[in-house]
Amino acid sequence: MSSQIRKVGIGLLIAFAALFLQLNYIQIWAAEDIASNPNNIRALIAEYSVKRGDIETYDGKLVATTRATPGRYKYERVYPEGELYAHIVGYKSLVYGETRLEASFDEELQGKTAVQSMQDLEDTLSGGEEQGDDLRLTIHSKLQETARDLLAGRDGAIVALNPQSGEVRAMWSNPSYDPNPLASHDTKEVRRYRQTLDPNSRTSPLISRATSRSFAPGSTFKVVTTAAALESGRYDAQSTFPDPAALLPCEGPRSPGDPCIPQTDQDLTNFTRTACTGGGQIDLFTALEVSCDTTYAMLGMDVYEELRSVSEALGFNEPIPFDVGTEASTFPDVGDDNIPFRAFAGIGQGDVSATPLQMALVAATIANDGVVPRPRLVRQVIDPSGGIVEPFSPEMLGRAMSDETAARVNEMMQAVVVSGTGTSAQIPGVAVAGKTGTAQTVPGESPHAWFIAFAPAEDPQLAVAVIVESSSAGSEATGGAVAAPLAKQILEMDRAISTAW
Amino acid sequence: MSAQAAVRRNRELSLLVLALIVGGGALALVQLARNADKIAVTTPLIVIVALAYVGAHVVTRRFAKQADPLVLPLVAGLNAIGLAAIYRLSPRGFGATQVTWTALGLACFAGTLILVRDYRVLARYKYILGFAGIALLLLPMTPVGAVVNGARLWVKVGGFQFQPAELSKICLVVFFAAYLAERKELLAIATKRIAGFHVPDFKHFGPLLVMWGVSLAVMFYERDLGSSLLFFSIFLLMLYVATSRVVYTAFGALLFVGGAFVGYQAFAHVQSRVQVWLDVFDPDLIQGPSYQLAQSLFALATGGMFGTGLGQGRPDLIPVAETDFIFAVVGEELGLMGTVAVLLTFLLLVGRGLRAALQARDDFGQLLAAGLTFILGLQTIIILGGVTRLMPLTGITLPFMSYGGSSILSNFVLVALLIRISDQATAAPPPAHTAEILIGGRLGGTPEGSGGRLGGTPEGSGGTP
Numbered sequence: 005m006s007s008q009i010r011k012v013g014i015g016l017l018i019a020f021a022a023l024f025l026q027l028n029y030i031q032i033w034a035a036e037d038i039a040s041n042p043n044n045i046r047a048l049i050a051e052y053s054v055k056r057g058d059i060e061t062y063d064g065k066l067v068a069t070t071r072a073t074p075g076r077y078k079y080e081r082v083y084p085e086g087e088l089y090a091h092i093v094g095y096k097s098l099v100y101g102e103t104r105l106e107a108s109f110d111e112e113l114q115g116k117t118a119v120q121s122m123q124d125l126e127d128t129l130s131g132g133e134e135q136g137d138d139l140r141l142t143i144h145s146k147l148q149e150t151a152r153d154l155l156a157g158r159d160g161a162i163v164a165l166n167p168q169s170g171e172v173r174a175m176w177s178n179p180s181y182d183p184n185p186l187a188s189h190d191t192k193e194v195r196r197y198r199q200t201l202d203p204n205s206r207t208s209p210l211i212s213r214a215t216s217r218s219f220a221p222g223s224t225f226k227v228v229t230t231a232a233a234l235e236s237g238r239y240d241a242q243s244t245f246p247d248p249a250a251l252l253p254c255e256g257p258r259s260p261g262d263p264c265i266p267q268t269d270q271d272l273t274n275f276t277r278t279a280c281t282g283g284g285q286i287d288l289f290t291a292l293e294v295s296c297d298t299t300y301a302m303l304g305m306d307v308y309e310e311l312r313s314v315s316e317a318l319g320f321n322e323p324i325p326f327d328v329g330t331e332a333s334t335f336p337d338v339g340d341d342n343i344p345f346r347a348f349a350g351i352g353q354g355d356v357s358a359t360p361l362q363m364a365l366v367a368a369t370i371a372n373d374g375v376v377p378r379p380r381l382v383r384q385v386i387d388p389s390g391g392i393v394e395p396f397s398p399e400m401l402g403r404a405m406s407d408e409t410a411a412r413v414n415e416m417m418q419a420v421v422v423s424g425t426g427t428s429a430q431i432p433g434v435a436v437a438g439k440t441g442t443a444q445t446v447p448g449e450s451p452h453a454w455f456i457a458f459a460p461a462e463d464p465q466l467a468v469a470v471i472v473e474s475s476s477a478g479s480e481a482t483g484g485a486v487a488a489p490l491a492k493q494i495l496e497m498d499r500a501i502s503t504a505w
Numbered sequence: 506m507s508a509q510a511a512v513r514r515n516r517e518l519s520l521l522v523l524a525l526i527v528g529g530g531a532l533a534l535v536q537l538a539r540n541a542d543k544i545a546v547t548t549p550l551i552v553i554v555a556l557a558y559v560g561a562h563v564v565t566r567r568f569a570k571q572a573d574p575l576v577l578p579l580v581a582g583l584n585a586i587g588l589a590a591i592y593r594l595s596p597r598g599f600g601a602t603q604v605t606w607t608a609l610g611l612a613c614f615a616g617t618l619i620l621v622r623d624y625r626v627l628a629r630y631k632y633i634l635g636f637a638g639i640a641l642l643l644l645p646m647t648p649v650g651a652v653v654n655g656a657r658l659w660v661k662v663g664g665f666q667f668q669p670a671e672l673s674k675i676c677l678v679v680f681f682a683a684y685l686a687e688r689k690e691l692l693a694i695a696t697k698r699i700a701g702f703h704v705p706d707f708k709h710f711g712p713l714l715v716m717w718g719v720s721l722a723v724m725f726y727e728r729d730l731g732s733s734l735l736f737f738s739i740f741l742l743m744l745y746v747a748t749s750r751v752v753y754t755a756f757g758a759l760l761f762v763g764g765a766f767v768g769y770q771a772f773a774h775v776q777s778r779v780q781v782w783l784d785v786f787d788p789d790l791i792q793g794p795s796y797q798l799a800q801s802l803f804a805l806a807t808g809g810m811f812g813t814g815l816g817q818g819r820p821d822l823i824p825v826a827e828t829d830f831i832f833a834v835v836g837e838e839l840g841l842m843g844t845v846a847v848l849l850t851f852l853l854l855v856g857r858g859l860r861a862a863l864q865a866r867d868d869f870g871q872l873l874a875a876g877l878t879f880i881l882g883l884q885t886i887i888i889l890g891g892v893t894r895l896m897p898l899t900g901i902t903l904p905f906m907s908y909g910g911s912s913i914l915s916n917f918v919l920v921a922l923l924i925r926i927s928d929q930a931t932a933a934p935p936p937a938h939t940a941e942i943l944i945g946g947r948l949g950g951t952p953e954g955s956g957g958r959l960g961g962t963p964e965g966s967g968g969t970p
Contacts, residue, residue: 005746005747005749005868005871005872005875006863006871007749008745008746008747008749009746009859009862009863009871009875010859010863012742012745012746012859012875012879013855013856013859016855016859016879016882016883016886017852019882019886019890020848020851020852020855020886022890022895023848023886023889023890023893023895024845024848026890026893026894026895027805027836027841027844027845027848027893028841030802030805030806030893030894031805031806031808031809031810031836031840031841031844032809032810032841034806035805035806035807035809036806037806038802038803038805038806039803039806039807041786041799041803043786043791043792043799043803044803044806044807045822046803046807046818046819046822049819
């Protein structure tokens with residue numbers, strides 16, 4: 005029997021050797037692979053044991069903080085202002101990770117930058133707790149609350165920024181959502197709540213309409229077309245154009261010498277369905293003031309190349325560099341075999357689409373003498389002892405037009421508010437520059453009501469873009485009637501709270 | 506005590522002290538990581554465990570002078586690391602209880618050594634033990650049975666609960682060893698031909714197959730896959746050792762494949778185990794059936810080469826880690842260094858067990874020592890293979906390390922028997938064919954020798970030449 009016992013012994017030895025190899029495989033060779041599986045919550049536990057930094061507004065209102073919980077994950081993220089800052093701050097969720105500023109400033113908030121890691125070592129040695137840095141936003145709570153109140157009950161967005169520094173002072177998108185349930189440590193509740201937000205829909209409240217959805221900008225885009233026309237050198241504010249009620253197809257019956265639109269059998273009719281002025285001729289200054297479609301359709305066809313380059317310099321066709329993710333606004337590449345779409349582009353229709361943030365940047369660029377400011381949401385990163393780690397200074401994205409062009413457009417936009425389509429944005433004692441937009445969506449649907457503006461025109465402190473979406477604007481709505489008053493109230497509130505005016 | 510015995514016992518003591526220093530240090534480190542100010546709370550635990558082992562050593566010194574000096578220290582090392590791991594998971598709960606179980610287990614160890622002065626006596630009670638083994642297995646199905654963690658493997662009496670399968674294994678191994686020792690020649694000789702195969706007479710094989718079949722059926726019915734697999738393998742290995750007929754083992758392996766296939770087809774819980782094994786990180790399984798195994802692998806992988814350090818990892822994330830998954834706790838906090846040390850300790854223990862088997866001077870002793878060692882070895886392989894995903898997981902305890910009274914107590918009885926066999930193998934004068942004569946005498950009723958021999962056992966085994 006001894007030889008059998010020995011043979012079984014060898015068998016057992018082989019089995020032990022197999023265990024030894026398997027242990028080496030799991031603990032050494034494949035260890036990193038296995039340990040980094042998202043279901044291994046050890047990393048999450050470590051992450052949630054750090055006291056993440058707070059986020060507060062420009063004026064010191066706490067919008068994101070942490071509270072200790074007795075559970076497996078030590079700190080829970082709390083958003084005291086609920087939905088008001090959801091599209092700016094985002095959320096930090098056990099299930100869905102981080103979004104918006106919680107994602108883009110995750111390292112700072114979590115205390116994981118190189119500088120902070122040295123600090124952590126000190127803290128650990130001195131028995132202190134690991135702690136992340138705080139963020140101070142550029143957002144002013146009063147302005148943000150005003151934006152929310154103005155859009156109450158209506159889908160849309162308001163973006164307001166300082167045109168010189170790019171500091172965004174309000175950015176509100178309605179509808180919004182409460183980030184608190186998403187930051188809950190009850191993962192079932194997190195999933196259930198997110199499901200109620202219709203997460204896969206383009207109109208989900210999770211999506212910021214201000215930065216991540218683009219809409220036809222309609223007549224607000226005429227500001228860009230005007231700038232392109234002036235930049236081309238072929239036009240100035242006094243340049244005159246024929247003023248028909250509509251551009252007729254070149255191939256169809258029409259009076260000789262009238263402007264026409266080629267490659268189509270459709271008319272391009274003015275919004276008012278009449279001539280813009282009574283005199284048969286219209287100058288560019290008046291065309292912007294009254295928002296004359298036929299004029300800008302002609303310009304779209306004539307200065308298409310300039311329009312495209314000015315648009316791209318303003319940020320179209322690329323996501324805008326920002327502290328949170330943005331969707332690119334689009335300006336279409338239209339060949340000369342599709343001229344009608346160049347005409348549409350001139351009036352901000354067709355394949356042109358813009359985020360409210362982009363249109364706010366258009367206003368800000370005119371206000372900033374033709375230079376595009378880089379928009380910002382975070383003003384400072386502050387370490388736990390109160391020292392400023394990173395004071396972000398204003399940055400510029402580039403020049404989109406000459407300062408002369410910007411100055412001309414500024415004047416023309418003031419006329420829009422003084423005596424054109426944007427009179428409801430007037431503020432007594434303040435020169436407001438603005439442009440309305442009433443953007444057609446799908447035939448039969450009501451239009452989007454837009455307004456972009458800045459003030460004071462001679463020394464701009466705030467540039468604003470407002471959109472009230474078609475579903476909320478009403479079928480008879482216009483940018484002048486629906487959106488302009490909102491822009492006015494934002495400007496007034498900023499004037500009330502800011503010493504710079 | 507002879508000089509040789511004294512050397513052996515002193516060696517045992519010094520190795521034991523070493524094992525206890527390592528184990529006590531581990532316990533203290535766990536407490537240091539938890540709350541350094543209350544390091545004193547571990548003192549009574551360390552003292553109790555140390556005293557219990559020293560007591561066990563005193564008993565071997567008195568009652569098993571010539572026994573293998575390595576077995577007790579190896580057990581102490583495993584046991585102490587296991588204690589530290591359990592204490593780390595639950596200092597006031599399982600940790601303290603396990604210390605009590607360890608002390609009780611060592612009392613059982615001493616009791617077994619004192620009561621069983623000659624292991625050959627056990628052969629006489631083989632049928633009683635065999636039926637006791639089956640009765641123990643059946644207990645959970647009676648009104649005293651209880652379901653714990655989804656398996657009806659438990660018996661509750663008063664405030665106590667235990668898993669009779671643990672003790673049953675030893676009883677059944679004694680039965681097999683005795684039965685095989687008695688009939689191995691008869692079993693090895695094929696007298697009949699069935700379908701071209703030489704097979705032995707059924708009257709020799711019958712009782713064995715019945716006992717084996719019934720126990721397996723019960724374990725399988727109780728969904729105790731681990732015990733079923735363990736028992737199946739032990740039986741085949743013992744049969745092979747006794748008869749040297751590979752064909753039995755091959756037949757058994759065939760039977761296993763067939764049984765496994767039928768089990769897989771018929772039972773959802775078997776399918777689930779296999780599925781989890783093949784696809785442990787499948788997102789559809791990982792929050793459900795594969796959660797525990799995945800957590801075990803995360804723990805092992807997190808441990809890496811050197812581990813997080815005792816008390817520094819998060820092995821508490823593994824559900825009910827203190828029983829079947831205690832090894833993963835060691836793996837996370839002590840790393841590959843710790844797991845390989847544990848693995849080598851088990852290997853050494855198995856080696857010492859097989860050595861006792863080889864040294865035993867009678868067939869029963871050889872088979873019994875081999876069978877008991879197979880329990881230790883196979884149980885280790887089955888659970889570690891499961892925990893490391895080398896093979897499908899079948900729940901079974903890791904000897905001396907997993908939390909649980911029944912497991913600790915029966916394993917201490919098991920090593921007491923091994924120590925008894927190794928003691929007698931070294932000490933007794935060659936009692937040629939004692940077991941055969943004994944058993945033959947009893948069964949066959951031949952009067953000569955057996956009674957006298959049996960009466961003389963205590964002196965024969967314990968005395969010095």
